[in-house]
Amino acid sequence: MSRQPPGGKSTKNRGVSLKALAEHLGLSPATVSLVMNRAPAAASIPDETQQRIFRAAKELNYRPNFYARSLRTQRSFMIGVLHPDLSDYVALLTSGIEDQLTREGYFYFAAGHRNNPELIEEYPMLMMDRSVEGLITIDTPLQHSLPFPVVSISGHRNIPGVTNVVLDHRRAAELALGHLMRMGHREIAFFKGPKVSSDTEERWRSICEVAGRMGLEMKPGLCVEIEFSTPFPDMGYPVVQRLLASGERFTALFAFNDVSAIGAVRALRDAGLRVPEDVAVVGFDDIPSAAYHTPSLTTIRQPLRRMGEIAAQTLLERLRKNSPGPKEVAVEPELVIRESTTSRLQRSTPRGIDGPVQNELSQPV
Amino acid sequence: MSRQPPGGKSTKNRGVSLKALAEHLGLSPATVSLVMNRAPAAASIPDETQQRIFRAAKELNYRPNFYARSLRTQRSFMIGVLHPDLSDYVALLTSGIEDQLTREGYFYFAAGHRNNPELIEEYPMLMMDRSVEGLITIDTPLQHSLPFPVVSISGHRNIPGVTNVVLDHRRAAELALGHLMRMGHREIAFFKGPKVSSDTEERWRSICEVAGRMGLEMKPGLCVEIEFSTPFPDMGYPVVQRLLASGERFTALFAFNDVSAIGAVRALRDAGLRVPEDVAVVGFDDIPSAAYHTPSLTTIRQPLRRMGEIAAQTLLERLRKNSPGPKEVAVEPELVIRESTTSRLQRSTPRGIDGPVQNELSQPV
DNA sequence: TTTGTTTAACAAATCGATTTAGTAGAGCCA
DNA sequence: TGGCTCTACTAAATCGATTTGTTAAACAAA
Secondary structure, eight states, X not given: OOOOOOOOOTTOOOOOOHHHHHHHHTSOHHHHHHHHTTOGGGGGSOHHHHHHHHHHHHHTTOOXXXXXXXXXXXXXXXXXXXXXXXXXXXXXXXXXHHHHHHHTTOEEEEEEOTTOHHHHHHHHHHHHHTTOSEEEEESOOOOSOOSSOEEEETOOOOOTTEEEEEEOHHHHHHHHHHHHHHTTOXXXXXXXXXXXXXXXXXXXXXXXXXXXXXXXOOOGGGEEEOOOOOSSGGGTHHHHHHHHHTTOOOSEEEOSXXXXXXXXXXXXXXXXXXXXXXXXXXXXXXXXXXXXXXXXOEEEEOOHHHHHHHHHHHHHHHHHHTOOOOSEEEEOOEEEOOGGGSOGGGOOOOOTTTSOOOOOOOSOO | OOOOXXXXXXXXXXXXXXXXXXXXXXXXXXXXXXXXXXXXXXXXXXXXXXXXXXXXXXXXXXXXXXXXXXXXXXXXXXXXXXXXXXXXXXXXXXXXXXXXXXXXXXXXXXXXXXTOHHHHHHHHHHHHHTTOSEEEEESOOOOSOOSSOEEEETOOOOOTTEEEEEEOHHHHHHHHHHHHHHTTOOSEEEEEOOTTOTTHHHHHHHHXXXXXXXXXXXXXXXXXXXXXXXXXXXXXXXXXXXXXXTTOOOSEEEOSSHHHHHHHHHHHHHTTOOTTTTOEEEEEEOOGGGGGSSSOOEEEXXXXXXXXXXXXXXXXXXXXHTSOOOSEEEEOOEEEOOGGGSOGGGOOOOOTTTSOOOOOOOSOO
């Protein structure tokens, strides 16, 4: 609370203050402030004086002290962004968030909690200390309400004051399983996400439900759980090794996300299996590199950039209106078919993240 | 300068102020402040009173107003981080930076300029307005000095007040070309990076120089320039298409970075060429997914996380000592040999980012 | 001439801390 | 009693803005 590192007063070399500017002009700080802020009260000040003020401000390169202003106005134009780690997934969301925030003059603090429960608890407080006006959480299990508006991406808890931006996971499961079943697969292995990921439960529930509805049996031996979470493909590798070691037969695999799918593909190939000929693989997210892998990944696309934009817009809207905002905003997934589920002859050139290949085939292989 | 979005006073619901706390205790704000900050002047205050203060602070959940404090002390504990875009490369660096900053109670603002010169000019000013104590730039061509300490990662300009954290590009070129030549390659194609990337010039110069020294001819027809910069592999794809269209023969390719290498591999394969059998490919950076690609990428590893840490440490050190700091800090690259330059029989399992495969072969293929 | 209104500004309080320069009272000594 | 040193605090200035309530002067209306 009172950490106070030594020395260093680099904030000192600031330019002129409002007072100095006013003095230079032979006016009072009040007048200058009113004019600079185009306050209604400045209406009575003659245009000539106003121009004089603006000119002097430019000339002396006057820049208002943000802290002094924030202290007085109780507005910080700061948003906190809390995530587990800077993965591809988070980076895309953050791009979308940043776009919208800067558009309205906001900046953001980002912080990675690495799934450490203490940090998940502590960071929102630290951000509050720094007077953020609101918080966006990404894949972060918040435990309780906070004294400012929160928008949660892929959070699924029902917490007062928190707006959830969520993917329609049921639809996602339908797309993935529908595709695999149309391709003739019946022995499908499933990755269950790591416990720390807040999408895990919801996604798994949806898969089970949809599989049931489609009459697809989910063999317990083919359901494997990812035990740890990293932003790197080593997340999926050992899981497939376990699966293969069990001897259980399967012709397709629905991974938890693209990153684990990539690790899975690697493990399959290292075991001498071909993708998609021996095992078809479906990822989740559609991160940019999914289109460029070999084989390119069939995946359930989350509109990540868009989700980030929506989260930021929703938060700004809540701040503007000072209203509780919606409990939930849903976005729709999309099936992107690429090589990892289709045979060589049928595949086509990947077109990067904005031109997903959408030529779904209706015949099983 | 005076943008003032409407309404919303969500910063309002703050807890007790120092004054309120002092009143509650029947003491003056001065006393409470001295004790809370463990100031030397608090030495004369009896332990019992101190405990009383701490207890009350905890009880009323007193949290100092950061802006008020910053205004008074002229310290913000804020650092700016400026980058082109949130790529894998940037994400890793940023992780390293964040680690070091949070360790000392600093937060950071991140902003992506997307290589827009106006934003490159404007963002440092906006950050100054927000009273950052220093700035870390990543792959960003700064034009001039700034009124606070700056550490630049992969910046190569010599600007007063800017410490450069740079890779030893000569060594990098030696590692890459040495490896390719030992593998028997003589017709090597080269990617020259996009003009906007600040590493481009230095890296290219080093390659030319080392090639000359090694007696390797760089055919103009095999030197292709990447025309645009994205964080995605579509950066390398069209370049290889051009190269192939030119009809010039080559057996190896040294890409600008891993991302463009991945795009290149894809283009080669789409053209019916095998990697590494027909064309060997070397990347640059060693981003996490390089090890998981098919084929896994041989690459020149930059210790990105470490570079981020070094940048942050250097900046904090400069702030602490209020000194200009070193002009330059160099870090060493490392050759990581994987499948994209070695034939199938010789390859081994990738071990993720921390266990690079180092069994360099001395026989040409 | 008096009153009222508009114009063009300013003084001073305020936001919530930090920090310097004091001060009232106790204790001790001569 | 006076003078000195501690002890345990506090008053008040300050950081740099914003904002409310006045005010002096000019002008218009009665």
